[in-house]
Amino acid sequence: DAGITQSPRYKITETGRQVTLMCHQTWSHSYMFWYRQDLGHGLRLIYYSAAADITDKGEVPDGYVVSRSKTENFPLTLESATRSQTSVYFCASSVRSGSFNEQFFGPGTRLTVL
Amino acid sequence: QQQVKQSPQSLIVQKGGIPIINCAYENTAFDYFPWYQQFPGKGPALLIAIRPDVSEKKEGRFTISFNKSAKQFSLHIMDSQPGDSATYFCAGEAGGYNKLIFGAGTRLAVHP
Numbered sequence: 001d002a003g004i005t006q007s008p009r010y011k012i013t014e015t016g017r018q019v020t021l022m023c024h025q026t027w028s029h030s031y032m033f034w035y036r037q038d039l040g041h042g043l044r045l046i047y048y049s050a051a052a053d054i055t056d057k058g059e060v061p062d063g064y065v066v067s068r069s070k071t072e073n074f075p076l077t078l079e080s081a082t083r084s085q086t087s088v089y090f091c092a093s094s095v096r097s098g099s100f101n102e103q104f105f106g107p108g109t110r111l112t113v114l
Numbered sequence: 115q116q117q118v119k120q121s122p123q124s125l126i127v128q129k130g131g132i133p134i135i136n137c138a139y140e141n142t143a144f145d146y147f148p149w150y151q152q153f154p155g156k157g158p159a160l161l162i163a164i165r166p167d168v169s170e171k172k173e174g175r176f177t178i179s180f181n182k183s184a185k186q187f188s189l190h191i192m193d194s195q196p197g198d199s200a201t202y203f204c205a206g207e208a209g210g211y212n213k214l215i216f217g218a219g220t221r222l223a224v225h226p
Binding site: 031033035040041042043044045048050058059090092094096100101102103104105106107108 | 155158
């Protein structure tokens, strides 16, 4: 089915472990994004990518690494997880429709770091 | 630095009421202001959006009012329904880079 998917949907890990969250979209959208959602903070941009092999930092990039070797995939890696990275992570892709930019969000990954 | 300030944090209205959610922005380079709606357990989805060359945009029961001089915009939901219960996020985008800066969100509950 077309759309944007994330895996895993739920993940529990321990402090110091490396964790990779996967994101896959079938639309061939150029732009992709990673957000974290925390109560009281809304959605904060971690990293974004304008195209394959082009990535840039968002508001809260520390402790995260991204790559984008293919247009459809945009994995997010926590190199050494910390408790403060417990959050719900959303991947999104975007397309311009006329003068408007619409971001399409995945279902999210709930990550707990113990 | 929070570039988009959203209020209230939560809101409870009765069915048929008109909840109003307010946002204020600091970055004068913002030229696109969308609202996203998020249901529990789901990702946000675009609800309605406006550019600052108009003062109001209406889509069905949802209306954005925009005040460029005050750097404020708001979402009004007419004849609210229990199915409108969700979290609403405002956002701003600058310069067509597709990057959105979101407000902190408003959790709306519409009671029957």
